[in-house]
Amino acid sequence: MKIFVSGGSGFVGGAAIEALSAKHDIIAMSRSENSDAKIIAKGGIPIRCDLGNVTQEHIKGCDAVIHAAAYVKEWGRWETYEEINVQGTHFILAAAKDAGVKRFIHIGTESALFLGQDLIDVDEQYPIAPYSEYPYSSTKAKAEQSVMAANEDGFLALSLRPRMVWGKGDETILKTVTNMAKSGKFVWIDEGKYITSTTHIDNLVHAITLSLTKGEAGEAYFIVDDDTISIREFLTQYLASHNIDLGEKSLPSWMVRGIANSVEPIWRFSAIKSPPPITKFTAYIMSTHCILVGDKARKALGYKPIISRANGFAKLG
Numbered sequence: 001m002k003i004f005v006s007g008g009s010g011f012v013g014g015a016a017i018e019a020l021s022a023k024h025d026i027i028a029m030s031r032s033e034n035s036d037a038k039i040i041a042k043g044g045i046p047i048r049c050d051l052g053n054v055t056q057e058h059i060k061g062c063d064a065v066i067h068a069a070a071y072v073k074e075w076g077r078w079e080t081y082e083e084i085n086v087q088g089t090h091f092i093l094a095a096a097k098d099a100g101v102k103r104f105i106h107i108g109t110e111s112a113l114f115l116g117q118d119l120i121d122v123d124e125q126y127p128i129a130p131y132s133e134y135p136y137s138s139t140k141a142k143a144e145q146s147v148m149a150a151n152e153d154g155f156l157a158l159s160l161r162p163r164m165v166w167g168k169g170d171e172t173i174l175k176t177v178t179n180m181a182k183s184g185k186f187v188w189i190d191e192g193k194y195i196t197s198t199t200h201i202d203n204l205v206h207a208i209t210l211s212l213t214k215g216e217a218g219e220a221y222f223i224v225d226d227d228t229i230s231i232r233e234f235l236t237q238y239l240a241s242h243n244i245d246l247g248e249k250s251l252p253s254w255m256v257r258g259i260a261n262s263v264e265p266i267w268r269f270s271a272i273k274s275p276p277p278i279t280k281f282t283a284y285i286m287s288t289h290c291i292l293v294g295d296k297a298r299k300a301l302g303y304k305p306i307i308s309r310a311n312g313f314a315k316l317g
Contacts (some may be wrong), residue, residue, distance in 0.1 A: 001212065004028070004062040004101070006051065006092055007069030008044055009035035011169050012107055012204060016066055017042040019205045027062070029054065029069065051088030056098035064103040064212055065096045067147075070140065072172055074282055075267075075275035078135050085139035086146070093150045093157070104147065104157035105211045107204075108220060110197075110292055112141035112161070116284040123293040124161075124220050134281040144220065151217040159220040160207055163292055166238060167201035167312055174242065177235060181244050185277070188250035189287045192232025197224040197292040200312040203305045210301040221297040225312075226305045228291050234309075241316035253287035260284075 001024045007013035008028030017026050021043030028039045030046035039046040049058045051069055059065065069092075071084040089106070096104050112128045113119060114137040119126070130141040150157045166173055180186040207223040215221065239246055260276070260283035267276040297303040307315075 001025070001063045002027070002061055003064045003066060003212070004059045004096075005044065005066045005068060006054075007067070007107075008042070008046070009038040010068060011171055011201065012165060013066070013068035014038060014042050015167075015169060015201050015205050016068065016208050017044040019209065029058070051084060051091055054092050054095045056095050059095050059099040059101060062096075062099060062101055064105065065092065065101050066105045066107070066208060067092055068107040070107070070143075072136065074136075074176065074279050076135070077271075081135040081139040085136075086142045089143040089146050093146060097150070097155055102154060102156060103212065104150065104155065105208060106144065106147040106157065106159040107208075108144045108147075108159040108161045109136075109140050110161050110163045110222065110290060111137045111285070112144055113137075114285060116288070118289040120289050120291050121293055122291065124222060124296050134284075136281060148218045148220075156215075156217045158211060158215045158217065160204070160211060160223050160297075161220055161292075162199035162204045162207075162223045163197045163290060164234075165199050165201055165204055168316060169201065174238065177239060177246070178242065178244055181239065181246055186246055186249075187256075188232060188246075188248075189256050189283070190253050191250045192230060192235065194231045194287060194289050195228050196231055196234065196290045197222075197228055197294075198234060198309065199224055200305070200307050200309065202307045202312070206306045207297060207301060207303050210303055214301045216300060219296075219300065221301060221303070222292040222294045223297055223303065224292050224294045224305075225309050227309070229309065231286060237313050238316075241313055253283075256283045256287065 005028040026044040028044040031050045036046040115129050128141040132138040147157045260278045260280045263276040264280050
């Protein structure tokens with residue numbers, strides 16, 4: 001099978017290339033020589049384009065597209081989230097269709113459901129939130145809507161929704177929390193008591209592999225590790241694998257949310273490029289429960305986690 005990957009120099013896309021390149025021909029979107037090197041190191045062939053100019057010529061001859069590119073930073077202009085997550089998904093969907101691709105795998109997120117509320121025992125029937133006040137949530141929801149609407153004339157598109165993707169190569173959760181800890185800015189919210197699902201990168205890649213031949217058109221699937229864990233226990237073990245102590249300092253959620261609600265509008269009004277002390281998205285998503293039901297992926301994809309959280313932590317040590 002010949003597969004086109006967007007976001008191939010990133011965490012998820014790179015892991016997918018590394019796993020799939022042994023059996024498949026992988027070409028990947030690349031915007032720079034640095035990205036070229038990362039893609040080649042994983043076993044893929046870089047092709048120079050980005051989400052703003054990708055065409056059928058870049059994707060021609062491919063059987064499937066894995067769309068892992070997204071703007072995932074906690075801070076940025078709304079326009080940037082829209083340009084990359086929404087418009088970029090429109091462009092790559094159109095290019096894939098024009099190229100005759102038969103299967104499109106979108107890497108979504110549970111954040112597409114997030115309005116600031118607890119998500120407890122939630123399955124895929126729960127509504128997504130394209131009008132969320134959080135730019136990442138809103139734009140990933142809109143992107144998934146486009147994916148679901150694209151199914152027609154033999155073009156099968158589906159969405160995989162992991163939660164808190166972690167493991168070797170992570171430059172999002174691990175990097176952000178490490179920087180906060182080293183600068184003395186990290187605090188627990190309500191002692192880190194909130195319960196969450198998580199997704200080890202190996203489990204997500206396993207689900208991607210299954211989705212190359214399984215899964216139904218226009219469907220979304222939560223991809224999660226076997227069990228849930230408190231945010232405190234998860235981050236403590238995750239950061240300990242990199243010799244980072246997160247300490248004991250904690251603030252109540254009402255205070256953290258209040259600070260975020262106060263400072264973020266000032267930052268946005270002033271067009272400050274650096275993130276505020278804490279964003280509203282971070283304040284709320286770290287002070288809510290997120291427990292996802294993964295039964296649908298097990299039934300439709302034959303998905304079952306291939307690595308436990310304990311073994312995932314052990315691999316990092």
